Amino acid sequence: MAHTAPGANAPAKPKAERIRRHQWLAVLGTAARTPRGATGLGLALVVVLIAALGPLAAPHSPDALVTLTFGKPSGQFPLGGDELGRDVLSRVLNGGWLLLLMALAATAIGIGAGTAAGVSAAYLRGRTDGVIMRTVDVVLAFPQLVFALLLLSIIGPKLWLIVLAVGITHAPAVARVIRSATLDISERDYVKVAELQGMRPAKVMAKEIMPSLSTPLMVEAGLRLTYSIIIIAGLAFLGFGQAPPAPSWGTMINENRVGLPLNPWAVIVPAALIALLTIGTNTFTDAIGRVAIGVDRKPEEAALVDDLGLAGGRAS
C-alpha cells in the first residue's frame, strides 16, 4: 500500500464503527426512536397484538356458519360473512398467530444455519469456504417459493415442512451476507492482534468477530422475517397452508376472492393486515440499517466531521 498522509488523510475509518460500540439493544432503541423506526415498529406491533390476542376477542367461533354467504357487514357481524357464511371478523382475529409463529421459526432456522455457514466459510477460508459457497450457489439456483412447492408436492402440505423449507432457503442468502461481513471484519487489525496471541480460530471468532456482527445480523433477521411472512402467507394463498376450515389470512384472501363484488371486506381486511405487518417489519429493519450506517447525515454535520480532521472524511 502506498504511504498514507498524516492525519485525516489516513486510511478512512469506517463510518459504521462509530455506532457499533453500543450494545445491540441500544441500536434497536435508537432505531425505534427515529420516525421510520417508530412507524414500522408501531405498525408491526399493532398487527402482532391483533394476531396474538385476537383469538381471545373473537365474538364467534371461526368455523361456525352464522350468517349469509358474503353477507354485508352489519352490527352483529362487523365485517360481514365469508364464502361459507362464517363471521369474517372472528376468522380474521384467529387467522394470524400461526402465520407469525411459522414465520418466526423459519427465520430462526434461516439465520441460525446461515450464520454458522457464513462465519465458518469466512474465517476458515480455503476448502471449507469453497465447499460452503458452492453449496450456497446450488441452493440459490431455486426460487424460494418453487423449492417449497417442490417439497410440498412430495411430502404433502405439512406445516413443519413449510417452516423447514422456507428456513433452508433463507440460509444461503444469510450465509452470503454474513460471510462478507465476517471477511470484512477479519481483515481488521484488531482481529489480527488476537491471532498474534496464538488464539485458535474458533476463539477469535467468538471473542473478536461475533460482537461486531450483531448489526448486520439484526438487519438480516429483519429482512428474513419479512420474507418469511411473505412466502408463508403466499403459500397459504396458493392453498398450501393449514387445511381448511382453519382460518389463515392467506387462505382467506384466496377463498373469498370470488365474492369481491359482494363483500370485499373478507379479502381486504386480511390483506391489509398482512400488508401492514410486512411494511412494519421492513420499515423497522430499514431504520436499524440506517442507524448502523449513518446514512443521509445532514450536510453540515458531514462537513464538520470532515474538517475536524477525523478520518473518514476529506479534511483540510
Add this chain to the structure above:
Amino acid sequence: MAEAQALPQREPTGTGPAAARQASTREGHPLLYLVGRRAAIGVFTLLVVSMVVFAATEVLPGNAANAILGRNAAGNPVALHRLEAQLHLNRGLLDQYWTWLSGLFTGNLGHSLVNGEAVWGYVSPRLINSGVLMLAAGVIGTLVGVSLGAAAALRKDGWFDHVTSVTALAVTSLPEFIVAIGLIIVFSTVLLHWLPAVSLLPPGTYAWDAPQLLILPVATLVIVIVPYIMRMMRAAMIEALESDYVEMARLKGVPVWRIVGMHALPNAIAPTIQVVGLNFLYLAGGVVVVEYVFNFPGVGQGLVYAVSNRDIPVIQFVVIVLAAFYVFMNILTDVVALLATPRRRLPR
C-alpha cells in the same frame, strides 16, 4: 471474481503496430474466462439440481405411484402395477435417473399424469406465455426503476426523493399476491371496472393475441420490482455524484448535464445491472403467484396445478427449466456487469 489475467489488444484500429505488439504481449481474456468458469459451475449446478429433483420426486417412502393412487392402491394392485410401469418405477434407481436425464435432452419428457398430454406439448406454450409476461415486466420495470432512481438522486432530499423512498420501502414489503389483489380490487371488481380480473386465454392462443389480459399481471410484477431497481439506482447515482471524480469534473468546469450523463451514469450502471439481473430472477418465482391469481396460462400456474395434483413429470421438467433459467441469468448478469466495469474488464 475476474482473475487478474491481462487482455490482448482488442481494438487494433488506430493504434500503431508497436502499441498493439506491446499490449498483446499479455495473454488471456477475463471475459471468456469468467463465462467459461461460470458455465462450468452452472452445468454442475444443474446436474445437482436434477439429481435433487429426481430424488425428491421418485425416491420416497411409498413410491410415487402409491402416493398418486392414494387409498386406491391397496385395493387395486393391477392399476398400481400399470402406473408403476408407466413411471418406470419397476426399474433400478440409476436406470430411472438415466432414462429421465437422457429424456430431457431428446425431448422425450414423458406424459402428464393428469391429462396424458406430452409434457413438452403441455408446457411449452406456457413457457412462451410466461416468457412474454416476464420480459414485458422486466423491461418496463427496469426502465421505470432506473428513471425514478436517477431522478430521485438528482433531487436528493427533496420532496420527490422523500415520497418515492417511502413509497418504495412500503411496496417492497408487500407480497406480490397482495399487490395483485390490490390491483384487482381497484381496477377490476370493487372500485373501477376497467380491466378483467382474470386472464383466461383461449387454448391455442398466445399472450400477445389478447394484450388487455396482460395489463394487470404485468402491472403487478412491475410494481413489485420497480422499488428494488429504483433504490439501487438512486444509491449508485448518489455515490457517483458525491465521488471525488465528479468533484474533479466540477472543478474542471464541466457543465452539469455532462457530469450527470457522462461521469455519473456510467459508474452508476454497473451495480444497478446486478440488481436488474436479480430482479429477473425474482420474477421467475413471482410469476408463480401472479399467474395463479390472474389465472394466466403460464408456467407458474402450470407448476401450481402440477403440485396440487402431484403431476410428477411436469414438476420435474418445470423445475429444471427454472433452474436453468436461473443459472443462465446469473451468468448473463455477471457478464454485462463485467462489460460495464472497465476496471474489472481490463486488468493492468
Add this chain to the structure above:
Amino acid sequence: MNRDRAAAIVTSGAAAGATGDVRLDVRGLRIRAGETGPDVVSDVCFAVRAGEVFGLVGESGSGKTTVALALLGHTRRGLSVSSGEVLLDGVDLLRLPADDLRAVRGARASYVPQDPSAALNPALRVGTQLRETLRVHAGAVDDPDRRISEVMREAYLDATPAMLRRYPHQLSGGQQQRVALAMAFVCRPSLIVLDEPTTGLDVSTQRHVLETVRSLCRAYGVAAVYVSHDLAVVSELAAQVGVMYAGRIVEIGAAAAVFPAPLHPYTRGLLAAVPAAERAEQLSGIDGQQPPPGHRGAGCSFAPRCGLVLGKCRTQVPEPVFVTGRAVRCLRVTESQAARPGRPPLPAPAAAPAGPLALSLRAVSAGYGPVPVLAGIELTVPPQSCVAVVGESGSGKTTLARCITGLQHKGTGEMTFQGAPLAWGARRRPQQVLRRIQYVFQNPYTSLNPRKTIGQIVSQPLEHFLDLSRDERYARVVRVLNDVSLGSGFLSRYPDQLSGGERQRVAIARALAVEPDLLVCDEVTSALDVSVQAIIVELLRAIQRDRSLAMIFITHNLPLVRSIAQTAVVLQDGRVVEAGPVEQILERPASPYTARLIADVPRLATAH
C-alpha cells in the same frame, strides 16, 4: 485596512526572484459551516505572483483544503463562504455567476487533486478525460490534439494514442498524477492549485512531479498554490509560505526566511518536529490537538498549547504583526527574533549488552501463494537496540513484519529469537515467545476494537498471557497508560472518542502491557501529523531506553530513522540492499538505490 496592508506588505517585500504581477489576491476569506455555523476558515489573506509558488502549510484540520477549493470558488457540502474575495487577475471568483465561474475553472484556474486514483473517473479513458477539459472550454485552443500531445510530453507521459486509450486503473500512481497535472495545464491557466499532490507517491516519483510543477509554472508564468503538510517539500518548492492553524494563517512570508527562523510559536513547534537526515536529534512535538471548528475559543486558537501564552492571548484574536517582510499573528512576536533553536542531539546509545541477539533472520524468503515478496533476507537485532527497516511501498517491509511476529505462516529460512529457533506462524510458537514479541500496527483507526473500551483493549493481552488478579491487572493498565502519557480517565472511553495520536498511544500501551522483549513498530507514525509523529517517536525512544527493549522500526521516512534507530536496513523489492549503522547509511551510502533515495528526499531549508 489591516488585510490590504498585509497583502501589500507581503507582495512588496516579496522574496527575491519574484517575477511578474500579482495573479491571485485573496482578501479576508471567511468560510463557515452552514449558514450560521462556526467558522472553518477565518480572515485568510495572501497574494501570489505569476511564475511563483505559494506554499500553504498546515496539519490536518487546519482548513487548508477548504481554502484550496475556495480558490476555485468551490466549497464542499455544508460549507459556505461568508465573506472575503478571491481575485484572479482582478476578477472576484466568489461573486461570479455560475456560468462564468464554470468558464474559469479548468481554463484560467485549475486544480490538481490529492488522490488521482479517486479523482480520475474509473469508467472513462484517460484520453477522454484530457480532451474533455478542452472540449468544455471550446475555443481555448485551435488544435486540441496537438495541445494534448504537448502537455503530455511536458508532464513526462508517453504522448501516444495507446496511453490515451487506457483507463485510470491501468496506470501507476505516478502516471495518474501526471495525467492530473496534464489536465490542469492543458488550457494554460493563470492559476494552479495543488492539493498535496504527492501524497502516496514514492520519494523518487515525488521528486519528479515537483520538478515538473516547478518548470511548468516558470515556463508559462503560472501562479501556483501548493497545499501540503510536508514542510520539507514546501521549503524546496515555494517562494512564499503561509502557515495555517485552526483556520487562520498564523505566519506568512518568504520561505527562505520563515523556515530557518520561524517566528510564530506554532511554526517553531512544527519545525522542531520535522526530522532531519543530517543530524541525530531529539524531535519535539506539540502536546494537545488542533481545535476543531466551533471549539476554537475567543482568542488565539493556539493559546491552549502555547508555551508563551499570556492572559490576553486567550481573549483577543491576534491581528497580523508585520516584522521584516513577514506577517505573524502573535502578540509576543516582537520579543524574540532568534533563529530556530537547535534541538538537543540524541544521547549516545548505550553499548549493547552481551548476550544472544534479540532477533536474527537468515535467508528468509516468504510470499503469498506463488508470488514471492521477500527473498534472502538477512537481519540482526542486537539486544536492547533499535533497528530501522526502510523501504518504499512494495519493498516487502510489512511482509517482513508479519514473518517476525507470526502472522505469516509459510516461508523458508531461519529465524532465531533470543538464541532459540523461532517458528513460522503464531500458532506454532509457545505462549512465552508470543508474549515477548509485540506488534504495533500502522493504522490507529483499525487496530483498536471499536466495541471495547480503552481499558478493556489494554487489559486483554494481560488476561490472555498472564495470570494476574483483577486488581493487579488494573494497576498495570493504569501504569502503562501513564507511561504513554494517557491518564486513567481514558480507561472508560471508546476508541472513536480519541484522536489518531491518542489511539496510537493506546496501541503502544497494549503492546507494552505484557512487558515484551522485542517491539515491532510497523509504520506507526505514517498516518499521523508531523507534530504528533514527533511525540510518538520520542515516546518510543524513551520507552525503548527505559525498558531496555529491542525494537524494529519500519518506515518509509528516511530522515525519521536518524532520530530513533542505531542501525538501519534498506529494503528494495524484497531484498536487503544495504545494512549498517544509521550515520553510515545516511551519509555514506554504499548502494546506489540508497544514495538515490537520500538524494530525492526533500530537505528543509536551514539558516544560511
